[in-house]
Amino acid sequence: MMATLPIALIQTRTPASPAAAFAHVEPLIRDAAAGGAKLILTPEATNFLIKDPAARAAALTTQDRDAVIGNLRALAQELGVWLLIGSAIVKSGHEGDDRAANRSLLIDDAGAVVATYDKLHVYDVDLPTGERWRESAAIRPGDGAVVADTPWARLGLTICYDIRFPHLYRALAKAGAGMISVPAAFTVPTGDAHWETLLRARAIETGCWILAPAQAGLHEDGRRTWGRSTVVGPWGEVVAKLDHDEPGVLFAMLDFDAVTRARNAVPQLTHDRAFAEPA
Numbered sequence: 001m002m003a004t005l006p007i008a009l010i011q012t013r014t015p016a017s018p019a020a021a022f023a024h025v026e027p028l029i030r031d032a033a034a035g036g037a038k039l040i041l042t043p044e045a046t047n048f049l050i051k052d053p054a055a056r057a058a059a060l061t062t063q064d065r066d067a068v069i070g071n072l073r074a075l076a077q078e079l080g081v082w083l084l085i086g087s088a089i090v091k092s093g094h095e096g097d098d099r100a101a102n103r104s105l106l107i108d109d110a111g112a113v114v115a116t117y118d119k120l121h122v123y124d125v126d127l128p129t130g131e132r133w134r135e136s137a138a139i140r141p142g143d144g145a146v147v148a149d150t151p152w153a154r155l156g157l158t159i160c161y162d163i164r165f166p167h168l169y170r171a172l173a174k175a176g177a178g179m180i181s182v183p184a185a186f187t188v189p190t191g192d193a194h195w196e197t198l199l200r201a202r203a204i205e206t207g208c209w210i211l212a213p214a215q216a217g218l219h220e221d222g223r224r225t226w227g228r229s230t231v232v233g234p235w236g237e238v239v240a241k242l243d244h245d246e247p248g249v250l251f252a253m254l255d256f257d258a259v260t261r262a263r264n265a266v267p268q269l270t271h272d273r274a275f276a277e278p279a
Contacts, residue, residue: 003257005152008032009213009250010042011229011242014049016220018059021048022068024247026075032249033079039150040083043213043229044102044160044185046072047088051221056089056138060100063090063116069105077111082150086183086213087119087159092140099140104157104183106148114149117157118142121165129189135161145171153178153256156208160184163198166205173206174269178259180208185215191226196238204236207262207269209254216245234262 010028014021025042032040047068050056063069069088076083085105092101102119120142122135145168146157156172156179163182172180180202186195195212203210209231216227227245231252232238240252263269 002152003255005039005254005256006036007039007041007211007231007252007254008035008037009211009229009231009242009252010040011214011216011227011246011248011250012043012046013217013219013225013247014043014045014047014215016048016050016055018048018066018068021046022071026071028247028249029072029075029083030079032251033081035249035251037251038081039152040081041181041183041211041213042084042086043215044087044183045089045215046085047090049185049215049219049221049223051223053138060089060091062093063088063103063105066090073107073111073113076107076109080109082109083107084155084181084183086181089139092118094140097140099138101142102135102139102159104159104181106150106155106157115146115157117146117159119159119162120145120168121161123161127187127189131187131189133187145175147172147175147177152254153259156180158182160186163202166202169202169206169208170269173208177206177208178256179254180206180210182210182212183214184212185223186226188224188226191228195226195228196230199230199232200236200238203232203234205268207234207259207266209234209256209259213250216242216247234259
């Protein structure tokens with residue numbers, strides 16, 4: 001494992017069609033690679049963002065047939081970088097369940113998919129603003145946590161709403177993760193209120209680098225996302241941040257000795273105690 005890693009987070013405003021989505025993200029990834037990043041991370045729903053059920057069904061396909069995934073695999077190989085597709089919306093492959101999977105894919109520098117993770121927690125909520133989200137109607141939740149090996153450190157995979165479930169992050173850290181990805185499409189009200197606080201809390205609790213590329217701004221389908229892609233260090237400090245809701249590239253250098261220092265200073269991952277649940 002290498003002690004340091006130059007990374008880049010891609011902040012996007014993903015269009016509604018897969019072809020437009022790739023055209024949007026490709027130059028940002030090229031800019032990230034030209035800037036020296038060896039691991040590049042994109043947000044949740046990199047392959048399309050569509051509310052309309054009919055249009056969404058027309059765009060939906062399997063992981064192996066998805067054009068954006070295929071193009072991004074080829075791009076990772078061409079550029080010689082590792083690429084995390086924060087998530088792609090693809091057919092889940094579960095017989096009798098027509099819902100899609102919200103799937104994160106880790107691609108190595110040869111263009112191979114080395115790990116996938118289906119979002120565990122789905123976002124069903126009625127916001128004070130009147131916004132109503134029922135992710136469970138279209139997305140089949142995953143059923144397993146994932147930690148993947150990279151040349152630098154183990155990477156724990158999460159997506160968006162997962163950030164509100166700290167036990168998942170603790171499990172990833174205890175499984176050896178030194179960095180955890182949180183690709184997201186946060187709404188504006190929850191982003192304004194909670195985004196940075198949650199990211200910093202998960203970093204402090206785990207002693208991990210937290211890498212959070214985000215969707216940003218007003219999308220074609222009418223939704224508005226918070227942006228503010230952020231890198232948080234293992235001590236809970238914000239190391240880098242795009243303080244806006246426009247597409248862009250955020251660079252950072254990860255030092256994995258900082259993980260060791262944080263966990264030695266507060267060895268909370270070794271201090272679990274069994275306890276009786278409250279009545």
